[in-house]
Structure formats: C-alpha cells, structure tokens
C-alpha cells in the first residue's frame with residue numbers, strides 16, 4: 001500500500017513538472033477539432049497501408065499523456081497527449097504505434113475485453129515502481145508487454161512512413177515521454193533501448209530519412225544520447241555484421257508475426273462478435 005501511495009506522489013510531481021497537465025476537464029476544449037485531427041491522420045495511415053480491419057479512432061477528454069488501442073480495434077487518444085505532441089508527425093507516430101499493437105495481435109493476445117496496450121508501456125514506467133496513477137490502469141507491466149512495445153514501435157515506423165510521415169517523429173515523441181522520467185530521477189534513460197531499437201530499424205530500412213533528419217528539440221536530444229552507441233557500431237566491422245544479422249532477423253520475425261496476427265484476427269473477430277451477442 002505504501003508503495004502505491006509513494007508512486008502516486010511521484011506521478012503528481014511528474015505530471016505537474018513535466019507536462020503542466022491538470023486533472024480537470026476543460027470547457028474550452030474543441031473536441032470536434034480534436035476528433036477530426038485524429039481521424040484525418042488515422043485514416044490517412046490506414047488507407048496508405050491498405051489496412052482492411054475496421055479500426056475506429058476516439059478522443060478522450062482527459063489530461064493524461066496517454067493513448068491506447070483495445071481489443072475492439074479502437075485507438076484512443078487523450079486530450080493530454082494531443083496537447084503534448086508538437087506536430088502532426090508526432091501524433092501520426094503515436095497513432096501508428098497503437099495500430100502496430102492491433103496489427104501485431106497484441107490486443108487480441110491479452111484476451112480480455114477493454115484491456116488496452118499503452119503508449120507508455122516502457123521500462124521507464126516500471127522504474128517508477130508500480131503503475132503510473134491515472135495513466136497506467138490498463139497497462140500490464142510484464143516482459144511480454146515490453147517486447148510488444150518494441151514490436152509496435154517498428155511496425156509503427158513502417159505504417160507512418162508509408163503514409164508519408166517522417167518516422168523519426170517516433171523517436172522524437174517517445175524521447176519526450178521517456179526522457180521526462182530521466183530528468184526527475186537523474187539516472188540513465190530507461191527508454192534508451194527502445195529509442196535505439198527504432199533508430200536502428202530506421203537506419204536499416206529507411207536510411208534516407210536519417211539524412212533528412214527531424215526538426216525537434218526532443219529528436220536532437222535523442223540523437224545526442226544515441227550517437228555514441230551508433231558511432232561505435234559504425235566503427236566496428238563485427239558490430240555492423242551483428243547489427244545487419246539482427247535487422248534481417250527482425251524483418252523476418254515481423255513478417256511472420258503480422259501474417260499470423262492477420263489470420264488470428266479473423267478468428268478473434270468471430271469470437272468477439274459471439275461475446276458481444278452473448279452480452280446483449
């Protein structure tokens with residue numbers, strides 16, 4: 001019990017200092033504009049990637065920096081997150097990440113209705129000690145979910161790139177979210193591995209994008225963080241070889257996983273319809 005209270009206190013500090021977010025519902029918030037924005041970007045990504053699944057986008061008037069996908073193939077974006085992202089590119093990254101969870105079958109795998117997989121499900125969240133108050137109620141911190149995050153990140157990179165968005169925005173927005181934890185705890189960034197996973201994937205699959213770069217303070221900070229590791233690999237033939245092997249393996253695994261999820265999704269759709277009918 002004590003641990004939970006402590007964590008809640010940390011989260012209050014985190015929210016106020018890092019995000020300036022308040023817990024109140026704003027009356028001046030233009031929810032129609034927000035829904036349109038999320039819908040426009042989400043639909044663009046879906047169309048560009050020929051995603052046949054019926055996915056709906058929803059906006060929630062809550063101050064948390066949060067977004068999640070659920071088994072009902074709904075992608076929820078919170079007001080707090082909409083106010084936090086600094087460009088449509090960053091919002092596209094968040095939406096693509098959530099779509100990545102759906103397409104990889106992560107939501108169906110959870111097997112529980114209304115269990116979401118969350119943009120914040122990273123190592124940093126666990127570092128706080130327990131689930132983040134108001135942010136992580138639907139977040140299951142397991143080894144499995146960490147793996148899911150890595151998978152959703154790279155699938156998200158593919159999805160947004162195909163829709164014409166800069167995949168480096170994925171690094172930018174995640175570094176902002178993970179990085180703020182670092183400022184408070186003054187320790188090594190827990191999200192570094194996740195950022196490196198995305199950077200390596202972009203370098204291997206979309207090298208031209210790295211040359212273009214991405215204009216945001218957060219991306220610049222992430223580059224400073226990742227450059228020593230990347231440079232070390234560039235300077236080492238054996239590390240480069242290992243990296244190329246890993247990337248090939250990653251692609252093969254991703255294709256296999258997506259194909260399996262596409263099949264499973266059809267089966268699950270049947271189960272889900274039955275469950276809904278039974279609930280009526």
Ligand SMILES: [Zn+2]
Pocket residue numbers: 097101117118119120121148149152
């Ligand atoms: Zn996620």
